[in-house]
Amino acid sequence: MSRISESDEVIAQKALRLLELTSLNADDTAERIVALCQKGLTPVGDVAAICVLPRFAGLARRTLDGLFARDIKVVAAVNFPSGGAGIATVESETEAAILTGADEIDLVFPFRAQMAGNRHxxxxxxxxxxxxxxxxxxxxxxxxxxxxxxxxxxxxxCRTVIREGAAFLKTSTGKQIISTTPQAVRILIEAIAELGPHVGFKAAGNVRSLEEARAYIEMAQARFGPFWLETGKMRLGAASLLDDLLVQLGVSP
Incomplete structure (x- = not known):
């Protein structure tokens, strides 16, 4: 049952622990990524992960290690954002990101090929x-x-991705007109309940406020229970959500 009576502070603390702090811009710089990693260590707890483009995976891992934050995962987004690269290119991106320090790979599914009828x-x-x-x-x-x-x-x-061994299903890159919606999250959650209880999900794109985070946390909690709210099962991918959470927790961003 959803714990809708939980205070803003409790939800903000949960969301902070689940946050995948993201910077996936074409003009990202080394300085911006270092600052992002530093921002992920807050006075009220650390975020779950830092998500960056593959070329910054090594820098993010070294920066976090230098901050004694080995538990914060580095996620490298490949085939981003169009989902249009070929398999060989995606393999090259993936291998390079892992070798330089990525703990996790975030693959953008070739969604336009899927819509064109190419399911292979x-x-x-x-x-x-x-x-x-x-x-x-x-x-x-x-x-x-x-x-x-x-x-x-x-x-x-979702069924295809789960059967091929994904550990997380993620809703959106945040780069399209329509990003994450409650309906989409519900579909992912139900697919996981049906086929992949070992699989987690990430709500990302259009998750900017405490209330948006609350909605997705409560949906997961209602379906799977409170013990499912841990970083190996759920993440909130966002670039700007952290500031709102810190304000709710009494910390100046």
């Missing part, structure tokens, strides 16, 4: 990335639900 490439790409990750890295697959849009299509992609 998505399955093959997820399988290829999973094989490269092996025991070295955790695999997230970003579905881009705002483009896939149709509930049955989203559910079918």
């Amino acid at each position: 490439i998505g399955r093959a790409m997820v399988a290829a990335c999973k094989a490269l990750c092996g025991e070295r890295a955790t695999l997230t697959v970003t579905l881009e639900t705002g483009v896939l849009r149709d509930p049955q299509t989203i559910h079918d992609v």
Whole structure:
């Protein structure tokens, strides 16, 4: 049952622990990524992960290690944001990111190919990335639900991704007109309940405020229970959410 009576402070603390602090801009610089890593260590607790482009994976890992924050994961987003690269390119991105320090790979599913009727490439790409990750890295697959849009299509992609070994399903890159919605999160949660109780999910894109974070936390909690709210099962991917959470927790951003 959803614990809708939980205070803003309690929800903010939960959201902070689940936060995947993100910077995935074409103009990102080394200085910006170092600052992002530093921001992830707050007076009221550390975020779960830092998500960056593959070329910054090594820098993020070294920076976090230098801050004695080895528990904060480094996530490298590959095939980002268009989902349009070929499998060989994605494999190259993935291998390089892992070798330089990524703990997790976030693969953007080839959503436009899926919409065009090519269902083979998505399955093959997820399988290829999973094989490269092996025991070295955790695999997230970003579905881009705002483009896939149709509930049955989203559910079918979830099934494919789970069967090919993804550890997390993620809603969105945040780079499309429609990003995360409660309906999309509900579809992912139900697919996990049906096929992949070992699989987690990430709500990302349009998660900017405490109230938006609350909605997704309560949906997960209602379906799976409070013990499911840990970083190996749920994340909130966001660039600006942290500031709102800190204000709720009495800390100046």
